[in-house]
Amino acid sequence: MQSSRPAEAARFDRPLLLSPGKDLRGYIFNKLGRAFLFLVTFVSVVAVLLIFYFIIREAAGFLAGPYVKQFFTSASWYPESHEHPEFGVLAIVAGTVYVTVLALLIAVPLGLLAAVWLSDIATFKVRQFIKPVIEILAAIPSVAFGFFAVLVMAPWMQTHLGYDTGTNVLNAGIILAVMALPTIISVAEDSLSAVGMEIREAAYGLGSTRAEAMIRVVIPAGHSGIIAAIILGMMRAVGETMVVWMASGNASQIPSPWWDLSQSVRTMTATIAGDMGETVQGSVHYQSLFSIGILLLVFTFGLNLMSEHFLARVRKGKGA
Amino acid sequence: MGFRIFSRDFADRCFTAFSIMSVVLMVCVLVMVLGPMMLHGLKAVFFFGTNEFREMQLAVFGHGDSERIRRENGEIEEARLFVYEAVGRFRRGIDTDHLSDDVRDIYRDYGSYLRDNGVSGERYSTLRARAKVLRDTLQDAFESRDKGTVQRNLQSVLELRDDPDFRGTVIEAYFEKAESYTHVVESVDLSKREQYAKAFDEVQEALSKLFGPRPGELLPALTIDQYGATRWDVVQRELQKLLWIEEWVETEPGQPMVKHRTARKEFFANTDLEPIFDYTEKNLYRLFRPRLTFYWRYFLDESTDGHYFGGCGPEILGTLALTFFSMLFSIPLGIISAAFLVECTSDNIVVRVIRTCINTLAGVPSIVFGLFGMAFFVLFLFPMLGEFGHETLGIFSAETAKNLTKPNILAASFTLGLLVLPVIIRASEEAIRAVPRTYKEAALALGAGQFRTFMTVILPAAAPGIFTGIILSLSRAAGETAPILFTGAIAFGPVPDSILEPTRALSYGSYDIAVGDRLAMLVPHKQYGMVMTLVALVLTLNIIAIWIRSRSSRKLRGI
Numbered sequence: 001m002q003s004s005r006p007a008e009a010a011r012f013d014r015p016l017l018l019s020p021g022k023d024l025r026g027y028i029f030n031k032l033g034r035a036f037l038f039l040v041t042f043v044s045v046v047a048v049l050l051i052f053y054f055i056i057r058e059a060a061g062f063l064a065g066p067y068v069k070q071f072f073t074s075a076s077w078y079p080e081s082h083e084h085p086e087f088g089v090l091a092i093v094a095g096t097v098y099v100t101v102l103a104l105l106i107a108v109p110l111g112l113l114a115a116v117w118l119s120d121i122a123t124f125k126v127r128q129f130i131k132p133v134i135e136i137l138a139a140i141p142s143v144a145f146g147f148f149a150v151l152v153m154a155p156w157m158q159t160h161l162g163y164d165t166g167t168n169v170l171n172a173g174i175i176l177a178v179m180a181l182p183t184i185i186s187v188a189e190d191s192l193s194a195v196g197m198e199i200r201e202a203a204y205g206l207g208s209t210r211a212e213a214m215i216r217v218v219i220p221a222g223h224s225g226i227i228a229a230i231i232l233g234m235m236r237a238v239g240e241t242m243v244v245w246m247a248s249g250n251a252s253q254i255p256s257p258w259w260d261l262s263q264s265v266r267t268m269t270a271t272i273a274g275d276m277g278e279t280v281q282g283s284v285h286y287q288s289l290f291s292i293g294i295l296l297l298v299f300t301f302g303l304n305l306m307s308e309h310f311l312a313r314v315r316k317g318k319g320a
Numbered sequence: 321m322g323f324r325i326f327s328r329d330f331a332d333r334c335f336t337a338f339s340i341m342s343v344v345l346m347v348c349v350l351v352m353v354l355g356p357m358m359l360h361g362l363k364a365v366f367f368f369g370t371n372e373f374r375e376m377q378l379a380v381f382g383h384g385d386s387e388r389i390r391r392e393n394g395e396i397e398e399a400r401l402f403v404y405e406a407v408g409r410f411r412r413g414i415d416t417d418h419l420s421d422d423v424r425d426i427y428r429d430y431g432s433y434l435r436d437n438g439v440s441g442e443r444y445s446t447l448r449a450r451a452k453v454l455r456d457t458l459q460d461a462f463e464s465r466d467k468g469t470v471q472r473n474l475q476s477v478l479e480l481r482d483d484p485d486f487r488g489t490v491i492e493a494y495f496e497k498a499e500s501y502t503h504v505v506e507s508v509d510l511s512k513r514e515q516y517a518k519a520f521d522e523v524q525e526a527l528s529k530l531f532g533p534r535p536g537e538l539l540p541a542l543t544i545d546q547y548g549a550t551r552w553d554v555v556q557r558e559l560q561k562l563l564w565i566e567e568w569v570e571t572e573p574g575q576p577m578v579k580h581r582t583a584r585k586e587f588f589a590n591t592d593l594e595p596i597f598d599y600t601e602k603n604l605y606r607l608f609r610p611r612l613t614f615y616w617r618y619f620l621d622e623s624t625d626g627h628y629f630g631g632c633g634p635e636i637l638g639t640l641a642l643t644f645f646s647m648l649f650s651i652p653l654g655i656i657s658a659a660f661l662v663e664c665t666s667d668n669i670v671v672r673v674i675r676t677c678i679n680t681l682a683g684v685p686s687i688v689f690g691l692f693g694m695a696f697f698v699l700f701l702f703p704m705l706g707e708f709g710h711e712t713l714g715i716f717s718a719e720t721a722k723n724l725t726k727p728n729i730l731a732a733s734f735t736l737g738l739l740v741l742p743v744i745i746r747a748s749e750e751a752i753r754a755v756p757r758t759y760k761e762a763a764l765a766l767g768a769g770q771f772r773t774f775m776t777v778i779l780p781a782a783a784p785g786i787f788t789g790i791i792l793s794l795s796r797a798a799g800e801t802a803p804i805l806f807t808g809a810i811a812f813g814p815v816p817d818s819i820l821e822p823t824r825a826l827s828y829g830s831y832d833i834a835v836g837d838r839l840a841m842l843v844p845h846k847q848y849g850m851v852m853t854l855v856a857l858v859l860t861l862n863i864i865a866i867w868i869r870s871r872s873s874r875k876l877r878g879i
Contacts, residue, residue, distance in 0.1 A: 026769075033771065037660040043653055044745070045677040047738050051684060054695040110342045117339035130343060132866050137350050139792070139862040140855060141799025143827045147834045147851045148353050151844075178349055185346075209328050211335035239685025241802035246835055269687045269802070276691075276806055281699070293691045297684065304683035308676065 055293045062287035077252040079285040087288045094254045095265030100237040102173030111184030116214055119192040138182035142242040149175045149247035163262040167249040170261040175243050180233035191225020191314050228310035235303050245270040268292050361852020363845040368552030369613035376547045399606050403596045410592040412504050416462035427455045429490045470505050474498045526562035543624040552610040626839025627846045634815045638823035643798045645733035654744030662752045682742035686802040693735030693807035698727050723820035730819045732808025740793035747789020751782040784872035788865045795861035801827040826854040
């Protein structure tokens with residue numbers, strides 16, 4: 001709405017009679033009201049600070065303790081062993097990487113193609129039908145996807161693909177891909193639509209086919225938004241708990257050979273969800289779970305800043 | 321040149337085809353995920369319920385027409401009598417262990433009988449010794465597998481039937497047993513007894529799955545065992561187990577095992593048990609009286625252990641409570657934040673920090689919200705408030721203070737509220753921004769203050785958008801599991817009395833019923849029913865939101 005305002009229009013940002021001399025009561029109420037609104041809005045900031053503070057507080061004992069070096073260098077996770085507990089997080093991080101990368105490998109090409117179809121190929125009516133479909137896909141609770149993974153997908157994999165276990169990297173990756181798709185599609189579609197009509201017309205005017213125009217011109221022009229879409233999809237996959245907890249098999253191991261997707265892994269989120277019920281509050285194991293929480297938090301925070309950067313470029317028109 | 325144009329055209333068509341395929345694939349995935357969930361889930365609500373189901377509903381939940389159920393039950397028991405009698409006859413021939421036990425008990429009773437009647441000394445010893453001979457002969461007969469031996473032993477027992485020493489004493493039971501066993505031996509092939517015993521156990525197992533406990537039998541402790549097959553599909557499944565012996569046999573070494581079916585009827589050929597298989601199969605309808613049941617109480621009823629019987633009422637209630645209280649917290653906060661961000665500020669550093677924080681909040685993984693909720697609300701804030709309220713102010717009872725130190729609905733609601741706060745802020749902000757600036761200018765020009773302008777002009781105009789956002793975040797809060805894992809959700813437990821107790825929830829229940837619960841594995845319709853309820857709730861909310869938005873956007877276009 002900002003741009004539609006004529007430059008010369010009178011400014012109505014401030015009511016007319018609010019100088020302290022002429023209308024003291026109104027002035028004070030106005031200021032107080034603003035302060036109240038600001039305080040309420042500030043709750044979000046406080047919440048973020050509190051989240052960081054309390055996660056770090058609970059993990060502090062572990063991060064200052066003797067297991068830190070092992071945490072970052074070892075791949076064996078045996079926190080409940082009585083004699084030699086081990087807190088190596090590498091296999092667990094690897095598990096997250098496995099399912100996330102697999103999910104993105106599936107979801108990014110599909111999502112991009114679907115975004116292109118929505119922004120440039122589909123007619124208005126078909127689009128009106130498909131968009132709610134995407135929204136519904138995004139709205140299905142993750143536990144329902146997990147349910148599907150365990151009760152439908154896993155038995156299917158065991159009988160038709162002959163895997164030893166149906167809950168494995170492939171299962172979790174596919175389901176995560178489905179969950180990341182709506183995010184990727186909608187953000188990518190927004191950025192493709194933000195690429196101006198002139199650019200498309202120029203490309204068509206030079207004689208390119210639609211595929212050439214899209215691949216060589218429109219997608220490169222909208223790359224910021226597409227990168228943001230991929231990052232947001234990645235965040236969804238990394239932060240997802242229920243699906244990976246139910247579908248990845250929860251075995252803290254790095255698959256060997258590395259390309260064997262039929263093996264079980266365990267992710268960071270699933271470790272927190274699965275182990276927390278068995279720990280004693282304040283124990284090393286408990287604190288180590290909060291340390292995994294910090295890793296997750298830092299990771300998603302970084303990704304979030306990156307996506308914001310790219311989305312800001314889209315808004316400012318640099319990416320378009 | 322022709323080829324070049326052709327190949328470019330071909331590549332273009334391929335590109336279009338692929339992109340259409342990707343969308344079609346997505347729609348297919350949606351159908352594939354939702355289809356089985358909904359179809360199997362509906363079986364929890366619509367099914368053919370047998371009389372066992374109606375009986376269970378009456379006994380466990382107190383629903384139904386007791387008069388009619390009792391009448392039908394009487395008729396059904398009558399029909400089942402045939403099966404029970406055949407089983408009883410067969411048991412006497414096969415299950416001789418308990419016969420031996422009986423014989424031993426009777427011998428002991430006889431001893432005390434003699435003592436009570438003042439028989440002592442030599443006569444006592446003689447009588448005891450004679451009874452003992454009888455006992456041992458009978459036991460040998462029960463244990464033997466040779467027809468000749470058995471008949472000889474029984475004959476020698478029966479010869480003493482008219483002995484005056486035993487007349488009118490408990491020993492007479494020995495003769496009855498010997499007599500009835502003589503009839504049994506004539507009809508049963510004793511050499512097969514071991515095999516029969518094992519197969520007979522399976523038959524009894526299958527029968528109790530079908531019919532429930534036998535009338536007159538001691539009621540089993542678990543509710544699951546107290547009723548037979550409550551659904552027609554279960555009846556069919558259990559009937560197969562009754563009619564067929566299934567074995568996995570290795571045909572050749574190293575080859576996968578092959579399933580092999582033999583009819584039990586053939587196995588039990590020429591025994592008392594033979595007719596029950598045909599009888600059950602032919603009279604299945606009469607034995608169960610299946611009726612199409614619309615079990616709408618599924619959405620209200622409490623469930624028995626492992627969700628074996630009953631519904632998901634407490635779970636629905638818990639989800640609604642969690643969602644309601646989280647919204648109570650996040651809706652005002654979200655709308656006020658959005659109003660502030662749109663109306664009261666320009667783009668300065670503070671606002672940029674706030675925006676970054678909101679985006680960060682939106683990106684925090686849900687499990688980290690769970691961790692935070694536990695560390696902050698459950699372990700820090702609530703215990704502190706509880707102690708303060710109890711000891712300093714005295715407004716909380718000791719029990720309230722104690723509840724505050726444990727996971728509870730309130731903590732889970734706050735956690736969920738924080739989770740959906742960014743969603744509400746963003747949606748409301750967008751909606752408020754979409755109100756044409758002319759509305760605001762007109763209101764201000766008419767002399768309305770900023771507050772009044774916002775409340776009477778901008779908010780109503782933005783209401784559909786805000787409402788859409790609220791519904792979407794409602795559905796998000798209802799479906800989230802990870803944040804409530806440690807803050808207020810439990811898999812089993814009573815329906816909470818207050819919001820300071822933990823509750824069951826559909827989302828956590830769906831998880832638990834899918835992977836955590838051994839009993840629930842036996843009742844797939846209940847597993848699917850729970851997740852169907854959750855998905856249906858969430859999707860209904862979403863469809864309402866989509867509908868409101870499409871209506872209001874049409875209205876905006878119409879202006």
